[in-house]
Amino acid sequence: MTSEAREATVAVMVEPGAPFELRSVPMPEPAEGEVLVEVVQSNVCGSDLHLWRGEMAPGFPRDVILGHEMAGRVVATGPGAERDSAGRALAPGDPVAYRYYESCGHCPTCAKGLGYQCAGSLASVLRPASKPPYLVGGFASHYLVGRGQARFRIPEGLDASVAAGANCALAQVVQGFTQAGLRSGESVAVQGCGGLGLYAIALARSLGAGLVIAVDRVPERLDLARRFGAHEVVSASELAEPKERTKAVRALTGGYGADVVVEVVGKAAVIPEGLRMLARGGRYLEMGSIVPRDRAEIDASMLVGGNQSILGVSLYPDRALMEALDFLHSTTAPVDELVGAVYPLERVGEAMEAADALARQGVAVGRVGIRPGSGG
Numbered sequence: 601m602t603s604e605a606r607e608a609t610v611a612v613m614v615e616p617g618a619p620f621e622l623r624s625v626p627m628p629e630p631a632e633g634e635v636l637v638e639v640v641q642s643n644v645c646g647s648d649l650h651l652w653r654g655e656m657a658p659g660f661p662r663d664v665i666l667g668h669e670m671a672g673r674v675v676a677t678g679p680g681a682e683r684d685s686a687g688r689a690l691a692p693g694d695p696v697a698y699r700y701y702e703s704c705g706h707c708p709t710c711a712k713g714l715g716y717q718c719a720g721s722l723a724s725v726l727r728p729a730s731k732p733p734y735l736v737g738g739f740a741s742h743y744l745v746g747r748g749q750a751r752f753r754i755p756e757g758l759d760a761s762v763a764a765g766a767n768c769a770l771a772q773v774v775q776g777f778t779q780a781g782l783r784s785g786e787s788v789a790v791q792g793c794g795g796l797g798l799y800a801i802a803l804a805r806s807l808g809a810g811l812v813i814a815v816d817r818v819p820e821r822l823d824l825a826r827r828f829g830a831h832e833v834v835s836a837s838e839l840a841e842p843k844e845r846t847k848a849v850r851a852l853t854g855g856y857g858a859d860v861v862v863e864v865v866g867k868a869a870v871i872p873e874g875l876r877m878l879a880r881g882g883r884y885l886e887m888g889s890i891v892p893r894d895r896a897e898i899d900a901s902m903l904v905g906g907n908q909s910i911l912g913v914s915l916y917p918d919r920a921l922m923e924a925l926d927f928l929h930s931t932t933a934p935v936d937e938l939v940g941a942v943y944p945l946e947r948v949g950e951a952m953e954a955a956d957a958l959a960r961q962g963v964a965v966g967r968v969g970i971r972p973g974s975g976g
Contacts, residue, residue, distance in 0.1 A: 609972070610740040611948040612729045615662045616654030620948045625734035630678035633747030637672035637696060640760040641942070642738030643967035644955040645669045645768055646794075646866055647890055651726075652952055655891050664726045665737025667970065668700035669768040671760040672743060685750040685918055695754035697763050698745045699921055700738070701725050705748065716775075716915040739948050741972040750918035755929035761939050761969065766924035769967075770799045772887060773862075774923050775916035777807060780860050780883040784808030789849050789858035789877050790830075792865035792888060793821040795938050795967055798828045800862045802933035805829035813852055815845060821965060828933045842873035849877040857882060864888040868896035875902060875910075884910045940966025944974045 607624045614621055630636045648666045650656055674694045684690045702724045703715030710718050727736040735744040745751050754763045773796060782788065788804040790797045793816040804812045805828075814825035817836035825833055834848045850857050857879035863870060866888035875884055875898055902908065928935055940958075943951035948970055955968040 608735055608740060608742040609945060610665050610729055610734065610737070611945055613652065613661070613664055613666055615659065616652060620739075620952075622946065623729070625729075627742065628733050628735065628744055630676050630681065630744065631747075632679045633681050634678040635681050635690070635696070635698070635745040635751055636675040636677075636735075637698065637743045637745055638675050639670055639672045639738060639740060639743050639972050640695070641764045642667040642670035642740075642970045642972075643764050643769075644951055644970070645967070646959065649952070649956055649959055650891055653956070657892065661726045663729050665729045665739055667738025667740070668725055669764055669967065670700065670738035670743065671695065671697045671754060671764040671767065673760070675742065681747075681751075684752050686752055686922060688753050690751070690753060695758075695760050695763070696745075696751055697754055697767050697921065697925055698743075698751040699749045699918060700767055701915060702746050702748045716917050721915055739945065739970055741945060750921060752922050752925055755925060758925070758929045759936070761942075761971075762928055762936055763925060764969070765795065765799070765935070765938055765967065766921060766928055769796050770803075770924040770928065771916045771920040772796070772913060773799045773803055774920040774927070776800075776862065776885045776887055776911070776913040777803060777860075778920070779911050779913055780885050782807050782809065782860055785810040786859035787811040787813070787853050787879070788860045788862065789813040789815060789853075789874075790825075790862045790864065791815050791870050791874050792863070793818070793825045794864065794965060796864040796887065797821075797862070798824060798933075798938065798965070799935075800864060801825055801828045801830050802931055802935070803927060804860075806927065806931065811853065811858075813849055813858065815849070818962060824934075824937070824965060842870075842876075846873050846876040853879065856880070859883070860885060862887065866890070868894040871896040872898050875899075875908070878906065878908050880906045880908070882906070882908050884908065886910055886912045887914075890914070938966050940968050942969040942971050942974060945970055945972040 703718035704720035814830035
């Protein structure tokens with residue numbers, strides 16, 4: 601063990617809505633293939649808020665450590681973990697980003713090489729905080745990267761607070777465009793210009809999209825969307841009716857509609873209008889709606905008649921995380937502006953309340969972050 605600390609601190613959500621409980625837990629010695637990491641920053645993701653509010657299921661989850669959109673610094677490597685998943689040397693002190701979930705490895709989905717789609721992958725994010733290895737979430741001073749979790753050195757010059765956004769938000773967008781098969785010259789419309797939406801805009805431009813349209817109701821978000829690369833913007837506050845917004849997107853695409861429409865508002869209510877923005881043969885990329893029982897009514901004949909498809913994307917393969925880090929390192933988009941207010945671990949409850957207030961007001965852009973080493 602290269603760290604002098606023998607205990608780590610974790611912030612446990614005992615149950616939804618309850619105050620967080622700070623606990624000291626044993627600092628593990630990394631076993632074969634494992635990497636012990638000091639958490640530099642962990643962001644409050646929208647899914648963290650859903651879990652904290654108790655919106656996923658009654659009383660679910662309990663006794664867990666939230667936080668998965670994170671990056672850190674290597675404290676110690678176990679045997680065989682001296683290189684990252686790209687084959688680069690990995691040593692104590694190196695900045696690192698890592699896949700925050702672990703697939704089961706033995707189900708039919710994993711057997712197909714689709715471990716990121718494994719049901720166990722989502723379950724692994726919410727392991728009990730009271731059982732070894734304890735360090736299983738980002739709202740903590742340390743995190744233990746398991747043998748089956750990919751890890752990548754953060755490119756030199758990329759701040760870990762910015763790199764944290766690669767894990768979850770940006771990597772999911774990378775995988776989304778991969779599954780949608782976005783081609784150079786195609787048009788893209790993005791519903792919602794929060795963090796994921798802005799990443800989608802910048803990434804679509806880097807992939808050669810010929811036209812990128814941003815849709816949001818907050819003027820400041822639309823201004824930022826232009827700076828992230830949107831060619832055109834549609835104001836949902838000025839065009840209050842869904843039909844007006846659909847008409848505007850179709851007009852901007854010469855009457856045809858967008859080849860790819862990305863939903864990252866996080867509300868099923870916007871899905872029907874998004875589908876009407878699609879071109880024939882278009883792909884609707886659904887990444888925002890994760891709350892159970894949030895339903896939308898659609899006209900299925902539109903999909904059949906227009907040869908269109910809906911693609912749900914959750915999590916991502918290792919490649920997507922590596923590409924996300926490379927993108928953050930090379931892009932000229934102002935990705936540092938997606939780093940919002942930060943709180944020390946001791947004030948995790950305040951951080952959640954701040955993130956919740958911004959989300960409910962619909963004005964959040966930068967992620968509220970938690971930096972364990974930033975003091976009380």
